[in-house]
Amino acid sequence: MYIEIDFNSDEAIYSQLCDQIIMGIAAARLNDGDPLPSVRQLANDIGINMHTVNKAYTVLRQQGYVKVDRRRGAVISVDPDKAIALEELGESLRVDIARAFCRNISREDVHKLVDRIFDDYASDHSKE
Amino acid sequence: MYIEIDFNSDEAIYSQLCDQIIMGIAAARLNDGDPLPSVRQLANDIGINMHTVNKAYTVLRQQGYVKVDRRRGAVISVDPDKAIALEELGESLRVDIARAFCRNISREDVHKLVDRIFDDYASDHSKE
DNA sequence: TTGCTGTTATATATAAGATATAACAAATAC
DNA sequence: GTATTTGTTATATCTTATATATAACAGCAA
Numbered sequence: 595m596y597i598e599i600d601f602n603s604d605e606a607i608y609s610q611l612c613d614q615i616i617m618g619i620a621a622a623r624l625n626d627g628d629p630l631p632s633v634r635q636l637a638n639d640i641g642i643n644m645h646t647v648n649k650a651y652t653v654l655r656q657q658g659y660v661k662v663d664r665r666r667g668a669v670i671s672v673d674p675d676k677a678i679a680l681e682e683l684g685e686s687l688r689v690d691i692a693r694a695f696c697r698n699i700s701r702e703d704v705h706k707l708v709d710r711i712f713d714d715y716a717s718d719h720s721k722e
Numbered sequence: 723m724y725i726e727i728d729f730n731s732d733e734a735i736y737s738q739l740c741d742q743i744i745m746g747i748a749a750a751r752l753n754d755g756d757p758l759p760s761v762r763q764l765a766n767d768i769g770i771n772m773h774t775v776n777k778a779y780t781v782l783r784q785q786g787y788v789k790v791d792r793r794r795g796a797v798i799s800v801d802p803d804k805a806i807a808l809e810e811l812g813e814s815l816r817v818d819i820a821r822a823f824c825r826n827i828s829r830e831d832v833h834k835l836v837d838r839i840f841d842d843y844a845s846d847h848s849k850e
Numbered sequence: 851t852t853g854c855t856g857t858t859a860t861a862t863a864t865a866a867g868a869t870a871t872a873a874c875a876a877a878t879a880c
Numbered sequence: 881g882t883a884t885t886t887g888t889t890a891t892a893t894c895t896t897a898t899a900t901a902t903a904a905c906a907g908c909a910a
Contacts, residue, residue, distance in 0.1 A: 604897095606866085606867060606868090607867080607868075608867080608868090613817050613820075616817070616820045616821055616824060617816065617817065617820040619820070619824050620819070620820035620821075620823040620824055621820075632885075632886065632887080633886090633887070633888095634885085634886090634887095642868080642869090643868060643869045643870075644869090644870095645868075645869075645870090646867080646868060646869080648887075648888075649867090649868095651887085652888095659824065662886095662887065662888095663886090663887095665876085665877055665878075665886075666877095666886085667885090667886055667887070668886095668887080672824050672825075674824075674825050674826045675825060676825050676826055676827060679821060679822060679824075679825035679827055680822075680825075680827060680831065680835070682821070683818055683821070683822050683827065683832070683835065684835055684839075686814070686818050687818065687835060687836065687839055688745065688839055689741050689744070689745065690811055690814050690815065690818075691748070691836065691839045691840065691843070692741075692744045692745040692747070692748035692749075692843065693744055693748075693807060693810070693811070694807060694808075694811050695748040695840070695843050696744060696747050696748055696787065696800050696802075696807075697800075697802050697803060697804050697807035697808075698802045698804055699804060699807055699808060699811065701836065701837065701840045703808065704811070704836050704840075705833060705836065707808070707811065707812055707815055708815065708819065708829065708832050708833065708836065709829065711812075711815055711816055711819045712819065712823070712829045712832075715819070715820065715823050732866095734897080734898060734899090735898080735899075736898080736899090760854075760855060760856080761855090761856070761857095762854090762855090762856095770899080770900090771899060771900050771901075772900090772901095773899075773900075773901090774898080774899060774900080776856075776857075777898090777899095779856085780856095780857095790855090790856065790857095791855090791856095792855070792856075792906090792907055792908065793855075793907080793908055793909075794855080795854090795855050795856070796855090796856080
């Protein structure tokens with residue numbers, strides 16, 4: 595588990611943790627069935643409190659990225675809820691693209707950026 | 723000024739205010755040189771505190787969407803900093819697309835969504 | 851003068867984020 | 881059996897962010 599936390603960021607630690615794990619799944623560094631480190635282990639590795647990791651795991655479970663097995667602990671388990679995900683993506687993009695639009699970033703600029711990010715995730719995927 | 727605040731949202735009021743004004747600029751409902759309502763006026767219209775509006779205006783000024791004229795108050799003034807905006811957009815997209823990727827949302831799905839949002843902003847623009 | 855700008859200062863209340871310590875039931879390893 | 885590890889829950893504490901309230905200030909305009 596390579597986790598990078600920016601302690602000077604205005605984004606909450608547990609939120610950064612969620613983002614990194616989700617990006618790890620997209621990049622196929624984490625696959626369905628893979629166990630996550632225990633809350634105590636990961637907290638110790640990163641140098642943060644156990645409850646901060648626990649909050650991240652709880653959020654990931656509520657959002658459908660993780661399930662908890664009493665025996666094995668937290669395990670990656672993505673449930674593909676495309677409809678809701680599309681709606682949430684739209685909400686987020688509406689604001690991001692507004693900011694981009696104000697700065698004369700073109701539709702093609704955004705498409706290229708999307709393609710580049712998709713290629714990154716897809717290429718990581720093909721290595722498995 | 724049509725501002726919609728969701729008081730049940732987990733997003734801060736001043737942050738929602740910033741987003742709405744930026745989306746207003748993208749949609750050309752607000753144009754360069756247009757004055758924003760005074761902090762007291764807008765606070766009164768929405769039913770929130772003056773300082774909450776003031777914080778939003780301050781953030782918008784720091785991010786380069788607004789300038790302050792002692793005589794006229796806050797005025798829309800977008801400075802097109804494309805390089806920084808592209809970087810910020812990339813950071814945001816990397817997380818959003820990871821979430822989408824996990825939910826089997828395709829590259830084409832994202833492109834369509836981007837186009838739809840761009841069309842919305844551009845069509846609003848052409849009405850002016 | 852009167853009234854309007856944004857701005858600043860101070861104070862207060864609530865909520866969120868992070869930490870610390872402790873305990874619990876369930877499962878595993880010995 | 882014991883010991884250890886799992887997620888989970890409960891308390892408590894501290895800091896920061898958010899939002900409100902009241903008040904005052906300098907600059908500008910009618």
